[in-house]
Amino acid sequence: MSASIVALVNAKGGSGATTIALEVARAMRRGGTKVAVVDGDLSGRRNVAVLLDAVRAFDAERSTAVYSIIQREGLTAVELTDSLDNSFMLRAEDVEAVADRIEPDHQVVLLDAPTPFSAPLRPLISRASRYVVVLEPNLLGTAAGRSLIGDLAKFGVPLARIMLVTNLRAGKPEISARELEKALGATVIAEIPVRGDRNYGRVIEALGKTFATIQAEQPLAALRPKGPPTRGPVVPSSGLGSTSPVISPNGFTTEARVRVASDDQRERLKLDIHEQVTKRIDVVAASRAHTDGQKIAELRSQINDVTQQVLVERADRISPEERAELQQEIIDELLGLGPLEDLMRDPAVSEIMVNGPDMIYVERSGKISLSEKRFNDERHLRTIIERIIAPLGRRIDESSPMVDARLPDGSRVNAIIEPLSLNGSTLTIRRFGTRRLTMDDLLRFGSVSPECVGLLKAMVEARLNVVVSGGTGSGKTTFLNILSGFIPNTERIVTIEDAAELALNQQHVVRLESRPANLEGRGSIGIRDLVRNALRMRPDRIVVGECRGGEALDMLQAMNTGHDGSLTTLHANTPRDALSRLETLVLMAGFDLPVRAIREQIASAVDAVVQVARMRDGSRKITSIAEIVGMEGDVVTMQELVKYAQRGIDKDGKVVGEFQYTGVQPHYLERFDEAGVQFDIRELAKLQSAGSLW
8 A cells, every 4th residue: 555645845934844744753653653754855955864964874875866765763764855956857757766666665755845846846746645734823824824725726736635733933822723724724733832842742743643544645636736726715816916805813904916827827838848848958057058159049949849849739828929938938047047037137227136035126226126026936046046156166055155256247146045044045136237337427427526527537547545435335336447447558457356346448457356265165365365466466556346354454555565546445434434444444454553553554545535325316426535634643634625415305306416615625736746647626616615524
């Protein structure tokens, strides 16, 4: 007789399905039941292996490089994949073979099955006799449970096969079992108390006995949507965008939005085409060729053939436009950045912020809004992150959960994953556009005045050391790139960055980029190392993308040892704060230097601070140009030459203001004359007058 398969599914990430599956399996084994546990997580997290302390055992038994089966604590444990890369090699036939191998020798198979159910896992999912939804008894857990049960119903799972298990690890439930049953339409079969509770073991044993009595049932014909469900808590749709009230357990009324059948049909068609394509091509190799135009053309031809075949076999009818859109989506999934590809093609998008798989924010014209794009699940998002960083030799995992990288178009990428990111993997892409901005663009945008441009140009040509200061997203790097355009083409420039973003137009440019440590924790090359090395490269100017640590000391020493005209950026709210932060960064170099000595270095090395800011309407402005005068006692003195005075907001929500001249004569006019730079101080006098700020 075949074993009964029980699929445990988290309603919401981290609800505890994996831990409960293993605890129940141990209890069933003690009771004499032959039980197997299958890790259905294909993201490479290996939770079952870690909880069983069996990572090495799984690896030793991995004869197929896809799955491995071991005996541990009297249990049969199955790990379908050991990494995200190897999960691409897993096929439905492999999972079918695993099921055929373990079912005859066991009474119960517990399947830890994260959602959404991936295509290779579906043969095993379809055999499940029961689907146990694990959730926390609170409002978020209830909402997630309702969504999951609705998805199961769309896949043709009858409500009679769905059970609820609540995890009370937070203590007292916010919502009772009876309220959950009323809200979700399924039965709560167990309430798991906190591990320290004296009833914990008793409840686990009782749950194991319940699973042991479940009889194997006829497998579902296909784990695919069958149209709107006829029973269960999902509200039928009455049209596009229709909503129906749902009473939540706490008495509040919410709205549940259900997609129309045509959307479901489109997703099913996309899934079928995707599955057929992955059977014909090497998905891993294809994903690594996302910049190869010939490979993309071949793949597009294959997808076109598969689409024609699937449409002939099915009754679906779609327009040529829908068909082309569907094919492009599949190419984006296999070769590109999935749901981010459309956003990356939009020239108006300057920043993409992914807060987990369900929330993608974008910045357009300085304004942040929530996009309609979504990832399928956490695994889908992790796949895209891996696709970005793998060609760069970077890695991201639990031992190194943060990474900085860049895309081929120069966009800057930052990713951070669990356990540091509590809401799922977070991805931030800072885009710089296909065309680099120029000073003429800033003038057109009103970010700077012509009089200020003349002063900035003279400062760079006269080889003044300039620090560009501003907050996150204020445009520091963009402005530094524009400012560097005033450097004469005859000079040798060395740029140093964490992730290369600068794109100087001069001919004689050497670009250096830091390198993180390898898998063994060795080989790290930091900004400090590159700054010191740059001094041996005979640079006329050194441009550091951003000072954020001890490299500030090396930068100051470079500025004080004949490398005038150097440029860098740092995070600060005002020019005065920039000097204080520079002082703090020098202390981070690890040398016990007197504060006065540091300030003297700053006063001698830095000539000017240019402050940039992002205004309330999303526009960027040069808000201050200040020069460093020297020292008075223990204080570095500076004076503001030009500032931007905001007057308010107009009826269109735009910032209103003007650039003002403080009336102070710059101390470095003599350096302009010595360098042969033409600058007439009377140009600044054309600006509106303002009081001098010392």
